Amino acid sequence: MATRLDGKTALVTGSTSGIGRAIAERLAAKGARVVVTGRDAGRGQAVVQGITAAGGNAVFLQTDLASGVAGAQQLAASVIALLGAAPDILVNNAGIYPSATTLTADEATFDAVMTTNVKAPFFLTAALVPGMIERGSGSIINIGSWVATLAVPTGALYASSKATIELLTKAWAAEFGPKGIRVNAVSPGVIRTEGGEAVAEIARKMMSSAPAGRVGTPNEVAAAVAFLASDDAAFIHATIMPVDGGRAMTL
Numbered sequence: 001m002a003t004r005l006d007g008k009t010a011l012v013t014g015s016t017s018g019i020g021r022a023i024a025e026r027l028a029a030k031g032a033r034v035v036v037t038g039r040d041a042g043r044g045q046a047v048v049q050g051i052t053a054a055g056g057n058a059v060f061l062q063t064d065l066a067s068g069v070a071g072a073q074q075l076a077a078s079v080i081a082l083l084g085a086a087p088d089i090l091v092n093n094a095g096i097y098p099s100a101t102t103l104t105a106d107e108a109t110f111d112a113v114m115t116t117n118v119k120a121p122f123f124l125t126a127a128l129v130p131g132m133i134e135r136g137s138g139s140i141i142n143i144g145s146w147v148a149t150l151a152v153p154t155g156a157l158y159a160s161s162k163a164t165i166e167l168l169t170k171a172w173a174a175e176f177g178p179k180g181i182r183v184n185a186v187s188p189g190v191i192r193t194e195g196g197e198a199v200a201e202i203a204r205k206m207m208s209s210a211p212a213g214r215v216g217t218p219n220e221v222a223a224a225v226a227f228l229a230s231d232d233a234a235f236i237h238a239t240i241m242p243v244d245g246g247r248a249m250t251l
Contacts, residue, residue, distance in 0.1 A: 002231045006031035010229070011079050011087040013065060013124070018193035019143065022218035023091055026226045028056030032089065035079055037062045048205050065094050065120035066112065072120045076127035086131025086138065088101025089229045092121035092165070093143045097158045104200050117161035118168075126171065131246035133179045133208045138177075139229050142185040143221075146244040149187065162187075166240050173238035184228045190242025191216045212245025 005027060016022040016038030016063055028034045028051040036047050036058055044060035051058040059082065063075045077251045095117045100109050114236035125140060131139030136240055147155055169185040176183060188208050192215045207215050242248055 003229060003232050004031050005089070005226070008032040008088040008229075009035070009039070009043065009083050009085075010089035010091065011128075012039050012093055013063075013075075013121070015091075018042055018048055019188065019218045019221050020091075020093040021047050022222040023225045024058065024119060025051055025054075025056075025090075026222035027089065027229065029054065029060050030226055030230070031085045032229075033057040033083075034059075035082065035087065037063050037075065037094070038062045050165075066096075066116050067115035068115040069123045072122075073127050075082045076124055079128070080131060083122040086128045088132075088135075088136070090125065090128055090140045091143070091229075092125065092140070094120065094160070095143070095158075097155065100157065101154060102156045106175070110157060111142075113157050113161050117158070118164050119168070120229060121165065122168065129176060129181065132177070132181050136180040137158070138176075138181040139170065139233075140181065140183045141225050141228050142166070142183070142186040142205045144185045144240060146187055146189040146242065146248045149177060149242075149248045169240060170238045177237050182233070183226075184233070184236060184241065186221055186228065187240050187242045187244065187248070189223045189242070189247045191218060191221060193218055194251055207245060208247040208248060209249055210247040212247075214245065215228045216243060216245055223239060 010027045010032045012024045014020040015036045024034045038044050041062050047056045048060045063069045142165050144166040147159040147164040148166050173183040
């Protein structure tokens, strides 16, 4: 079946919890060997153990992409050393969402968001793409956000970082597509993850008038990522796939 990922390798950044964990688990269930990454070794090993117990293949690499270029390049080198080549699939998922508004964000917060959400995936991609080009194939999937399309009065800093990632998706598709590499993005809406109980009521209100009428789940985002990673999506390039219950396109 084309939707299978047997024989493929995948790197999922920020995959020790939430959406990233669901993506790692879904890709492993489809047959890929998955490199799980994150700052917390305990959570990372728990993800690997869960994947292994379910019959999948995964390994954990501890990394902190908050260091920007250095962290991205070190992760790329570690992954290539581990797999013997660049991964077939790269999912740029790691990101931070501070509570600061435009009027309260300081320079340190601005730099932290842009470093983790933009600089790290930019230079991680730059470090891994040469190996994909040499192989003649690869799939890069970026995780954007519905707030990159539909402006909300809070989270301008986060939204701008995700808008950058979604634009990079199109630019990279144009740059790397002729070399055999597909680049797409998934743009999640409001997704219920662990630790999100405090905003549950706000999330329900935001999504109540969307066509789906509810908050999404990490597994629904993971399903979209797995599709884009598969050969079923072989003719899909430069696409930003909304997984938001129709929220961004209907008001």
